[in-house]
Amino acid sequence: MLEKPGVGRFAIDSKSAERNVYEWAEMMVAMGGRSCVVAQLTKLSDAEVRGIYQRVLGRSSPSGQQPTDLNWYLRSPIRRLHSALLVVLYAQCKHMPPYAAFANAYYHYARTTAASVERQKWTRDPAFRTSEKDYVIPFSRGYFLVSMYSDETDADGKRLCELQMRRCKKCGGLYMSHITEASTLCPVCE
Template identity: 30%
Template sequence: MQSTLTRSIFEQFVLPAWVRDRVLSANLRISNYVLNTVSVHPTLENVFRVSSENLRSLRENIGQSSKVLGTSFLAYAPTLTTVEDWRSFIEGRMPTVTMERLKAMVPHSLSVVDRLALEHTNRSYINAVYDLLNMSVLAAPLIGISNELASYLRSIPQHQFDVAMTERLIPLFHWRFADEMFWLEIHTGRLSREMIAHYLMETSPLRSDRLPHSGVWGKFRLETFERDALFEAFLSFSCRAMSVCSLFNTSIEHTRKTYQRIHGKSSPSGQPPASLMWYLESAQRRVQATFQIWLFRSAIACDVSTPESFVAMLDIHRAFFADDCNVPAERSLHLARSMSTSEELAVWPCRKCGTPYLASNSSAKIELSQSFLCPCCNGTLIPSRGGRRN
């Protein structure tokens, strides 16, 4: 699983459209398989961690299912969660406890057709995982695994996966969102993108409060061609010319001309963002800002450069929230830079669900870590339709 260098520098920092389509296809194919299989073999609900009733309800609601299945994130996480589990599966060595448990949970009554269907769906899932691992520095949060496991899987040639899937037939995927409140929002048609973002962070082994911070912004040690590509990437995401020229040590005239060439209009003028409390003024902003920091720090933890991590984060964030985005690129840049130098904002785990969130740590308003509740648990996150979440 070696990354390719056939794409341009800029394209290597963002997720290609064909990979997004591969993830969507995998989400749909696996959902169809699980729905049909669980209907015939109800005991497999314990393996796939989803009931046929819940999954059918999601599939029948086009608006809700597009929000869940139509993102860059796989809706199914691996059943094998550690490097040891995957080594056992790939190399056929002494089975781990997880491997033994999965083997025991697969019914002996599966027909030849059922087994072929499982193997085929495993391959669809692994193909999507393989593509994400090799095409995105944010593969770990997109798949729902740790950076350590992502690094190991990235080192395995795909043919070894193919051989293992033929020789050892166990389900390699299960439903990603374990919280029952997720299905309550689905059944009531109130699931918003912010709620999905919350559940993605809640179920991820990557925790924002335990991930490394970025280094100093500016004076990046980059090759000339890499610096030029990232310079253009920042402008492509609509970061203001004044902010970008100071980061990459370019003239303001050249930066403004480049912005004009990319967008067909002048870079916005005015004062840059200054208030960090702006990100906490609404539940939607807090969730989206936290989501950005989670993705940004996940990339930093892979020893990816600061500007590359920022561009990769913006790409995923923009595609995920689309027209519902409440934190524009200039605000994102201000937030990421400020979090590396200021202690006005902290990252505290919610005392109810444990999900790390941005919280105020300023003298004007301090949110104590031992009593902090995230927007999803304190009822302030208003669904896209319907009333307040209780």
């Protein structure tokens, strides 16, 4: 049975994370991480990760094109709110190795947003769901978001990322928006 990050074999300090790359890979697979994304994060070979996938979930990793469109995160109000939450959680984990940072951030994102999943679908810890469709932002899309999101600007002051987080003027909540968006209200308050 998988344990929560920071507990037991999923200790979140840097030294433990380095030693436990296989356990972190197992955790990512259990949260729906596709083998190509887990291999990219952990630097394990594709064959090793496919073996982990088969052992943990008893099936092959789904195939398909990886995310390439940042506007996907803006297409529904709930995605906008969840995107901001995931980016904030990931920023809190930057001190960790990249694979452990994202796995830890995604674990806490998944647990925080578990109320939107029917409780009878939970097979164990609500962060480990039966299908990537049970997450508003699936693991692979979450990794694409945090790897592309940046508040940095170029020499001319232009943002390097077309997404930005904003704070709602009415409720104070964080949400994701496009840099050209004029609204100052979150999708819930609009």
